[in-house]
Amino acid sequence: MTSHPQNDGAPPPLDRRPPPPVLLLRHPTQFSVLDRPLPDTFRFLKPWKSPLPLGDFLSSADARAAEAILTSGMTPVTAEMLRRLPGVRLVVTTSAGLEHIDVAECRRRGIAVANAGDAYSEDVADLAVGLLIDVLRKVSASDRYGRRGSWSGEGEFALGSKLGGKRVGIVGLGRTGLKVAKRLEAFGCAVSYNSRKAKPYVSYPFHSNVCELATNCDALVICCGLNEETHHMITREVLLALGKEGVVVNIGRGSIIDEKEMVQLLVQGELGGAGLDVFENEPNVPEELLALDNVVLSPHRAVFTPESLSDLCDLVIRNLEAFFSNKPLLSPVLDE
Amino acid sequence: MTVGHHMDDVDSSTSLSPFPKQQQQNSSLSTTQFDSPMAADPESSGGPPPLRRRAPRCVLLLRHPPHFTLIDRPLPDGFRFLKPWESPLPFDDFLASDDVRSAEAILTSQGVPVTADMLRRLPAVRLVLTTSAGLNHIDLAECRRRGVAVAGAGEVYSEEVADLAIGLLIDVLRKVSAGDRYVRRGSWSSEGEFALGSKLGGKRAGVVGLGRIGLEVAKRLEAFGCTVSYNSRKKKPYVLYPFYSDVRELATNCDVLVICCGLNEQTHHMINREVLLALGKEGVIVNIGRGSIIDEKEMVQLLVQGELGGAGLDVFENEPKVPEELLALDNVVLSPHTAVFTTESLSELCDLVVGNLEAFFSDKPLLSPVLDE
Numbered sequence: 116m117t118s119h120p121q122n123d124g125a126p127p128p129l130d131r132r133p134p135p136p137v138l139l140l141r142h143p144t145q146f147s148v149l150d151r152p153l154p155d156t157f158r159f160l161k162p163w164k165s166p167l168p169l170g171d172f173l174s175s176a177d178a179r180a181a182e183a184i185l186t187s188g189m190t191p192v193t194a195e196m197l198r199r200l201p202g203v204r205l206v207v208t209t210s211a212g213l214e215h216i217d218v219a220e221c222r223r224r225g226i227a228v229a230n231a232g233d234a235y236s237e238d239v240a241d242l243a244v245g246l247l248i249d250v251l252r253k254v255s256a257s258d259r260y261g262r263r264g265s266w267s268g269e270g271e272f273a274l275g276s277k278l279g280g281k282r283v284g285i286v287g288l289g290r291t292g293l294k295v296a297k298r299l300e301a302f303g304c305a306v307s308y309n310s311r312k313a314k315p316y317v318s319y320p321f322h323s324n325v326c327e328l329a330t331n332c333d334a335l336v337i338c339c340g341l342n343e344e345t346h347h348m349i350t351r352e353v354l355l356a357l358g359k360e361g362v363v364v365n366i367g368r369g370s371i372i373d374e375k376e377m378v379q380l381l382v383q384g385e386l387g388g389a390g391l392d393v394f395e396n397e398p399n400v401p402e403e404l405l406a407l408d409n410v411v412l413s414p415h416r417a418v419f420t421p422e423s424l425s426d427l428c429d430l431v432i433r434n435l436e437a438f439f440s441n442k443p444l445l446s447p448v449l450d451e
Numbered sequence: 452m453t454v455g456h457h458m459d460d461v462d463s464s465t466s467l468s469p470f471p472k473q474q475q476q477n478s479s480l481s482t483t484q485f486d487s488p489m490a491a492d493p494e495s496s497g498g499p500p501p502l503r504r505r506a507p508r509c510v511l512l513l514r515h516p517p518h519f520t521l522i523d524r525p526l527p528d529g530f531r532f533l534k535p536w537e538s539p540l541p542f543d544d545f546l547a548s549d550d551v552r553s554a555e556a557i558l559t560s561q562g563v564p565v566t567a568d569m570l571r572r573l574p575a576v577r578l579v580l581t582t583s584a585g586l587n588h589i590d591l592a593e594c595r596r597r598g599v600a601v602a603g604a605g606e607v608y609s610e611e612v613a614d615l616a617i618g619l620l621i622d623v624l625r626k627v628s629a630g631d632r633y634v635r636r637g638s639w640s641s642e643g644e645f646a647l648g649s650k651l652g653g654k655r656a657g658v659v660g661l662g663r664i665g666l667e668v669a670k671r672l673e674a675f676g677c678t679v680s681y682n683s684r685k686k687k688p689y690v691l692y693p694f695y696s697d698v699r700e701l702a703t704n705c706d707v708l709v710i711c712c713g714l715n716e717q718t719h720h721m722i723n724r725e726v727l728l729a730l731g732k733e734g735v736i737v738n739i740g741r742g743s744i745i746d747e748k749e750m751v752q753l754l755v756q757g758e759l760g761g762a763g764l765d766v767f768e769n770e771p772k773v774p775e776e777l778l779a780l781d782n783v784v785l786s787p788h789t790a791v792f793t794t795e796s797l798s799e800l801c802d803l804v805v806g807n808l809e810a811f812f813s814d815k816p817l818l819s820p821v822l823d824e
């Protein structure tokens with residue numbers, strides 16, 4: 116009886132064996148927020164329920180039996196951890212991002228890795244565009260204005276700026292970046308991008324250098340993951356190249372942008388505006404931003420709709436089932 | 452647009468007439484065309500000569516259009532703008548003055564009415580020009596009766612307005628402004644995770660009024676994975692979106708309504724309590740048309756009672772007044788009628804106003820005439 120990843124019914128027996136042990140580093144919020152129980156086809160090992168500190172817990176016979184690890188974006192899977200759990204053949208993360216997982220070590224050990232795949236990309240793309248519209252058309256700012264009771268006549272609120280005709284540079288043209296691009300086209304924006312490598316089947320103009328992209332754009336949308344190369348990739352230089360009217364939207368990770376420099380440029384009026392869902396030190400938001408009208412602040416909510424959370428929960432379960440039924444993972448992290 | 456070429460043509464007696472069509476149609480008048488100040492015009496008893504040959508044409512300016520001031524643009528030369536607010540006379544007396552009775556055109560803005568009475572008192576008026584896309588402030592029937600041409604903002608605003616409609620929708624569904632408020636008051640650090648939003652993709656969106664703006668809205672909605680259907684006066688022949696002849700039926704079958712139609716007798720309070728209840732507790736309404744298309748009092752009540760999921764509003768029944776109850780709601784996004792106000796669209800609009808005035812007074816076709824549908 117082999118499972119089929121697309122079945123909506125109860126999970127089929129997994130190779131007629133006892134439930135595979137899965138090390139659960141942290142209870143996934145996506146399940147608790149939706150009041151969804153974890154499936155009982157797996158035996159979840161929960162370190163926080165043990166009196167032992169994590170280090171000792173990992174040495175226990177129980178933990179050493181783990182064949183998979185389920186983690187979230189907050190809890191790292193290190194080389195050291197993998198070394199101590201030789202039975203692990205799969206790491207599943209509930210996040211799209213992978214910066215908390217030693218992917219290189221996983222590859223060295225032949226450990227498969229699965230992430231959130233496409234579960235979030237539409238929601239994240241929607242919010243990215245929502246933030247861009249908000250900054251350019253001053254939606255939140257005008258809502259504040261209306262609520263203060265300041266509105267007393269036509270045309271007195273500050274002018275917005277049209278989306279159509281804007282040159283928008285996407286940094287990182289992965290699943291999310293492509294969806295952002297498609298939406299921007301419907302608004303008449305001219306899309307170009309920067310990525311590690313040019314994408315062969317994509318017709319948007321490619322810039323190998325993010326500074327060059329910024330020079331040729333009116334807005335930048337940061338859609339890439341965080342890693343060694345992308346850390347503080349959006350420097351002061353890049354932001355200055357974007358210009359006084361330039362807008363930056365970040366739905367990737369806070370540290371992709373040199374936040375201190377960005378804040379300074381916004382305060383000094385050297386950068387036109389910003390729409391930010393992520394910050395270097397969440398939930399701390401630089402105080403200077405709270406006073407600015409040309410900034411829209413979002414508390415890292417890009418993925419949080421019930422629809423995408425539900426999709427994510429399904430995906431996690433199906434990845435685990437597929438793996439233990441020797442079927443292909445639904446959202447494997449592949450070499451690029 | 453320039454009118455300079457007219458001057459050269461008029462003084463020659465060659466067949467290079469500025470009015471070639473008229474020459475063909477009224478060949479018996481061809482020799483008189485350049486002689487008399489009133490050239491032949493099939494449309495009237497005598498068309499006016501080109502702009503530069505006579506005194507500036509009088510245009511009654513009901514309100515100084517903010518569209519010009521906001522981008523620091525002066526009103527165009529070549530016209531004499533009669534400004535009621537600069538006169539010591541009360542408006543009625545001002546209209547009766549000789550000066551104003553010579554006005555051949557009226558330039559108005561959204562919310563500043565051109566009534567039948569006004570038209571009756573200004574028999575020389577042959578053009579009503581408005582800076583708005585909306586026409587509900589103009590007595591169109593009376594204009595038609597009097598053969599007065601009407602021109603509006605044409606397509607200048609359609610993309611901008613559609614952009615804002617989508618911006619408001621995303622904001623309500625994904626709680627963008629509410630999230631921004633949450634962060635600004637320090638709640639992210641102190642209270643933790645913010646509320647869930649709701650996904651756009653898969654939502655059934657009903658567009659009310661599938662004109663220029665409605666079509667631009669539909670196109671954008673599709674890019675987000677929404678399913679689009681619509682209600683309009685009549686079904687549109689070349690459109691594939693499902694059509695609902697009854698707006699309540701549309702609401703029953705949708706998660707979101709976007710109001711994109713104009714305001715007239717039929718659409719006034721068209722979105723009533725019944726329609727909003729049909730939209731449902733999770734339903735969202737976005738209005739970038741006119742405030743009075745929605746029964747605002749009912750909508751506010753339903754929002755307060757939790758019978759309607761949320762609203763994104765750029766227009767209100769009694770601008771600039773916004774119902775106080777809305778100010779306390781987190782599931783409402785308020786915009787002070789800014790849908791058309793971007794630097795780019797204002798610039799285009801000013802060009803269009805000037806272009807329409809010049810065209811009209813040179814007997815050229817209007818750039819953005821309002822036609823019967």
